[in-house]
Amino acid sequence: MAENLTLKIERMTYGTDAIAHDTNGKTIFVSGAVVGDTVEARITASNKTFSKAQATKILKTGPYHRDAACSTTELASGCPWAQISYEQQLIAKRTNVVDSLVRIGHFDPFYVEDLVDVCNSPSYEWEYRNKLELGFERTAGRARLGVRAFNTNELIKLEQTMLLPKPLSKLPKSISGALSYLSNSHNLSFMRIGIRASKRTKDVEVALWTEPGPFPRAQAARVLNDAAKLTSVVRVMSKGPTKARKIAGVERLSGKGYWTEKIGNETMYISAPSFFQVNTKGAERLVELVLEGLKPQAHDVAMDLYSGAGTFTLPLARVCSFVYAVESYGPAVKDLHRNIEKAKLDNIDAAGGDAARKFPEDEADIIVVDPPRAGLAPEVVDLLGKQPARAIAYVSCDPATLARDLARFAADGNFKPVRITPVDLFPQTFHVETVTILSRVKNKA
Numbered sequence: 001m002a003e004n005l006t007l008k009i010e011r012m013t014y015g016t017d018a019i020a021h022d023t024n025g026k027t028i029f030v031s032g033a034v035v036g037d038t039v040e041a042r043i044t045a046s047n048k049t050f051s052k053a054q055a056t057k058i059l060k061t062g063p064y065h066r067d068a069a070c071s072t073t074e075l076a077s078g079c080p081w082a083q084i085s086y087e088q089q090l091i092a093k094r095t096n097v098v099d100s101l102v103r104i105g106h107f108d109p110f111y112v113e114d115l116v117d118v119c120n121s122p123s124y125e126w127e128y129r130n131k132l133e134l135g136f137e138r139t140a141g142r143a144r145l146g147v148r149a150f151n152t153n154e155l156i157k158l159e160q161t162m163l164l165p166k167p168l169s170k171l172p173k174s175i176s177g178a179l180s181y182l183s184n185s186h187n188l189s190f191m192r193i194g195i196r197a198s199k200r201t202k203d204v205e206v207a208l209w210t211e212p213g214p215f216p217r218a219q220a221a222r223v224l225n226d227a228a229k230l231t232s233v234v235r236v237m238s239k240g241p242t243k244a245r246k247i248a249g250v251e252r253l254s255g256k257g258y259w260t261e262k263i264g265n266e267t268m269y270i271s272a273p274s275f276f277q278v279n280t281k282g283a284e285r286l287v288e289l290v291l292e293g294l295k296p297q298a299h300d301v302a303m304d305l306y307s308g309a310g311t312f313t314l315p316l317a318r319v320c321s322f323v324y325a326v327e328s329y330g331p332a333v334k335d336l337h338r339n340i341e342k343a344k345l346d347n348i349d350a351a352g353g354d355a356a357r358k359f360p361e362d363e364a365d366i367i368v369v370d371p372p373r374a375g376l377a378p379e380v381v382d383l384l385g386k387q388p389a390r391a392i393a394y395v396s397c398d399p400a401t402l403a404r405d406l407a408r409f410a411a412d413g414n415f416k417p418v419r420i421t422p423v424d425l426f427p428q429t430f431h432v433e434t435v436t437i438l439s440r441v442k443n444k445a
Helices: 072-076 085-101 110-117 173-185 217-227 281-294 313-319 328-341 378-385 397-412
Strands: 004-008 018-021 027-031 039-048 050-060 132-140 142-150 192-197 204-210 231-237 246-255 259-263 267-270 301-305 322-326 348-351 364-371 389-396 415-423 433-440
Touching: 004 018, 004 027, 004 050, 004 142, 004 301, 027 039, 050 192, 050 378, 072 142, 085 110, 085 397, 110 415, 132 173, 173 204, 217 231, 217 246, 217 281, 246 301, 246 328, 267 328, 281 313, 281 364, 281 389, 281 433, 301 313, 313 322, 313 328, 313 348, 322 328, 328 348, 364 378, 378 397, 389 397, 397 415, 397 433
Parallel strands: 027 050, 204 231, 301 322, 301 364, 322 348, 364 389
Antiparallel strands: 004 039, 018 027, 039 050, 132 142, 132 192, 192 204, 231 246, 259 267, 389 433, 415 433
16 A cells, blocks of 8 residues: 655755655655655655655645746656756755765765865756757557657657757757658658757758668658758668667768867867767866866877767867877767867877777876766776876766766875866756866875
């Protein structure tokens, strides 16, 4: 029999749930509530250490609860924190970083409080994204496109978005309509559809992710260009097991065949499979924090591991004498070489491969690491610890793996964090980016 409780919501998790405690002090993860609220909640699952609950009624709205500005579709998918005041979102994100460092990294709470800066907010809280992804499925033989709900993975139709710049807010609806028609006409399936839109360069690209095989290329290009003003339409073909799919090829269906974005003084050329930060102003702030923390000099040799298409590589090369860049993902390596060539820089050695296996043999003065969500491999932490560099900038998209890796650096004893800055690249969500500056430990015994 389901148990109902009255709970006071204490804080948000790194996720869509909030945290409360029952009268016995047991932790309750509550869905559908905002920090500061008092709610009636129904227990949905329980074990010895914690329970899960669904808020069924808000008994008293807290001071941080607001009406969501976005649609219910976006509240369920791209904006799960939209009912929390933006100021409180920033506080909650910093709190989650601190909590991970204490709980996972086992750092002293007082030390961490001094170490972690306030959460930076470099962009507007709406209209900040340069990318959206649409999912695809067939229901009763008919094509459906939309966005995935955070908690259920249900596909929901998206009529309009407040996350893209306002002139492009109805772009997902236009693209969905065009592709539904195309799919139903040719019995086509898509893995997903990527939309990239730059407010700065005016580039708008649609990428169709499919299995290899026959495809109505000309008609797809025509239908999509009739639906929206696009600068590029591409087809990305991938194959293999779901968790280990590989790119089999990229076809240009119309336009440039790539997407461009301006970040700082650089113009980046990005292919559809390559990663690029979804918040351009946020990405610029990351670059600023890295450069401020590393203080690159004209004589410095720099390393940029997990370099992607060169977001940090290019600005480092403008200042330093030489930069070693390492990236494992094939499409990003190609983009990196193209961006180096377009920037007319000849002081970069760009290598494709795993960061541990392709770790530069030279010694570096400053180092940037920007790994994927899984963080640094233990052998990479070991290799970094042997470097004579004066500082490392660690850019992270996951507080948990950051905490784990900083604990490894602490155990190694060669580098210690001197500043951690959370950056809000994803307003209205729980996600947070961080830039950690690690300094070499001097006079190590």
